Amino acid sequence: MIAIIDYGMGNLKSIHNALTTVAGSPVIIPDSRALAGVDADAIVIPGVGAFGDAMRNLSPFADALFDLVDSGMPVLGICIGMQVLFDRSEEGDAAGFGLIRGDVVRLPDSVRIPQMGWNELTIRRDSDLLAGIEDGDFFYFVHSYYCVLKDEKAVVATTDYGVDMAAVVEKDNIHAVQFHPEKSSKKGLVILKNFVEMTKC
Amino acid sequence: MLAKRIIPCLDCDLGVPRGRVVKGVKFKQIRYAGVPWELAEEYDRQGADELIFLDITASHERRETMAKVIEKTSENVFIPLTVGGGIKSLSDARTAFNAGADKVSINTAALKNPGLIGEIAEYFGTQACVVAIDAKRRYGHERGRVVVDTPDGECWFECSFYGGREFTGIDAIQWAIEAEERGAGDIMLTSMDRDGTKDGFDIELTAAVSDSVNIPVIASGGCGSPGHILEVLKETNASAALAASIFHFGEYTVADVKEYLRKGGVYMRLQARS
Structure with missing residues (x-):
C-alpha cells in the first residue's frame, strides 16, 4: 500500500x-x-505551493520521515515534494530536509514564469522508475523554482526550460520528480506504476 | 522545450441530469455536443493538454452538478482540469478543488473583488487561479487606455462580465497586468468580437496581452480551423489556444490539429497513435 x-x-x-x-x-x-506508525510499502510527498509554507507544514513529519528513509522505505517526492528534499530554497530563503544535497533556485528571467505546461524529458541514465519512458516523452510541469544538485550522478532525467534542469532524481531509496505524473496522462501513470512496482521488490 | 498547449473547452449546461456540453455562438445560441466526462476522456485520448469546464448555467444549485462532473472526470482523466463559471468565493473554489479540479477560472468575481485572485493563489498556489478576461474592441482613442493598432484602426479593449452581458469600462490589458501582480497563474483571454464566429482569433488582442504579462496567456474566441490556431501561436506569444466547436462536432480531432501545428513549426506534445 x-x-x-x-x-x-x-x-x-x-x-x-x-x-x-x-x-x-x-x-x-x-x-x-x-506517519510514524504507518504500515505502508512506500511514501509519496505530493504538493503544490510555496516552499516556505510546505516546509512549515512538513516539519512536524521530519523525525518520522527520516526514520522511514533510514529504514529503506521508498519515497517519491512530486514537485514541491521534490524540492523540500533538498538543502535549501531561494524561495522564502528556507531550509529543506537535506536528504538530497543541493539548492532550489528560481528559473531564469529569460523564460515565462511559472513554467506551466508539457515539457520533454532527456534521459541521462537507466532507471526502473522510467521503464517504458522514452527520450522526448512529455510531462506536465508547474513550477517557478528548480533543483540544482551537488551530486550530478543522482540526476536521472533533465528537462530544458531556459536552463537544463533536473526533472527526475534518484538517490538510494529516494525518488523525486519535478513534474506532476498524476497530471501527465498515460506516461505519468506509467511512472507511478513503476514506482509502485519498485516497492514490491 | 515547453510545448504550446491545446485546450478543448467544454461549455457545460448543468440544467439537465449529468450535465451536457453545449456550444454557444457569440454568447447566445446553443448546440448540444455530449456528456462532459465522456468528451473529456475522448480528448485526453486524442492528446489534449488540458481541459476547461465552463458552467454556462452558473446558478447556485448547479454547483453541485459541476462538482459531480469534475469528480467523475478526474477518476479517469489525468491531465489538468480547470473549472470556471460562477465561482464567486474561496469556498466555491474549494468545492471545485475538492472535486478534483486543478485550477479555477474566475472572471466576474475577480473584476468585482480583485482580492479573490490573491486569496485563491495563497490557499491553492499561483498556478491554481486562472483569470478569464472577455474583451471587446472599442475603436478610437480614450484617455488612460492602452491603444493598439489594428488593420481596422486603433482600438482599446474593454472587459465585460456576467457572461458578456455587461461592460465594465475596465481596460483589458491593464487588467491582465493587475491580475498577474495579484497572483494569477494564467490569463484566459477571450475575444468577444470573435467568439463563436469561426473567423479566427483576435491576433492584435492576443499579441498585446501576451506581450504585457509574463504569465501564460490562453488565446480564446473565434477558432474555426487548425489554421487559426497556427496563426495565433505563431504570430503572438500566447502559450496555449482554446477551442470548442471544432473539436466537439468531430470536424477535427485534437491529434489532427496538433500534427498539423507541429508540421507548421509550432512545438507540440504528440502522442504515439495506437
Whole structure:
C-alpha cells in the first residue's frame, strides 16, 4: 500500500485518483503520529505551493520521515515534494530536509514564469522508475523554482526550460520528480506504476 | 522545450441530469455536443493538454452538478482540469478543488473583488487561479487606455462580465497586468468580437496581452480551423489556444490539429497513435 502525506498543500484528489488507478486505494497520512506508525510499502510527498509554507507544514513529519528513509522505505517526492528534499530554497530563503544535497533556485528571467505546461524529458541514465519512458516523452510541469544538485550522478532525467534542469532524481531509496505524473496522462501513470512496482521488490 | 498547449473547452449546461456540453455562438445560441466526462476522456485520448469546464448555467444549485462532473472526470482523466463559471468565493473554489479540479477560472468575481485572485493563489498556489478576461474592441482613442493598432484602426479593449452581458469600462490589458501582480497563474483571454464566429482569433488582442504579462496567456474566441490556431501561436506569444466547436462536432480531432501545428513549426506534445 502507498501512503500519501497530507500536509495541507493543495488538494490530494489527483494523486489519490492516479495511485488508485495504478495500485489500489492509497492511505492518506494526516499527521506525524500516523506517519510514524504507518504500515505502508512506500511514501509519496505530493504538493503544490510555496516552499516556505510546505516546509512549515512538513516539519512536524521530519523525525518520522527520516526514520522511514533510514529504514529503506521508498519515497517519491512530486514537485514541491521534490524540492523540500533538498538543502535549501531561494524561495522564502528556507531550509529543506537535506536528504538530497543541493539548492532550489528560481528559473531564469529569460523564460515565462511559472513554467506551466508539457515539457520533454532527456534521459541521462537507466532507471526502473522510467521503464517504458522514452527520450522526448512529455510531462506536465508547474513550477517557478528548480533543483540544482551537488551530486550530478543522482540526476536521472533533465528537462530544458531556459536552463537544463533536473526533472527526475534518484538517490538510494529516494525518488523525486519535478513534474506532476498524476497530471501527465498515460506516461505519468506509467511512472507511478513503476514506482509502485519498485516497492514490491 | 515547453510545448504550446491545446485546450478543448467544454461549455457545460448543468440544467439537465449529468450535465451536457453545449456550444454557444457569440454568447447566445446553443448546440448540444455530449456528456462532459465522456468528451473529456475522448480528448485526453486524442492528446489534449488540458481541459476547461465552463458552467454556462452558473446558478447556485448547479454547483453541485459541476462538482459531480469534475469528480467523475478526474477518476479517469489525468491531465489538468480547470473549472470556471460562477465561482464567486474561496469556498466555491474549494468545492471545485475538492472535486478534483486543478485550477479555477474566475472572471466576474475577480473584476468585482480583485482580492479573490490573491486569496485563491495563497490557499491553492499561483498556478491554481486562472483569470478569464472577455474583451471587446472599442475603436478610437480614450484617455488612460492602452491603444493598439489594428488593420481596422486603433482600438482599446474593454472587459465585460456576467457572461458578456455587461461592460465594465475596465481596460483589458491593464487588467491582465493587475491580475498577474495579484497572483494569477494564467490569463484566459477571450475575444468577444470573435467568439463563436469561426473567423479566427483576435491576433492584435492576443499579441498585446501576451506581450504585457509574463504569465501564460490562453488565446480564446473565434477558432474555426487548425489554421487559426497556427496563426495565433505563431504570430503572438500566447502559450496555449482554446477551442470548442471544432473539436466537439468531430470536424477535427485534437491529434489532427496538433500534427498539423507541429508540421507548421509550432512545438507540440504528440502522442504515439495506437
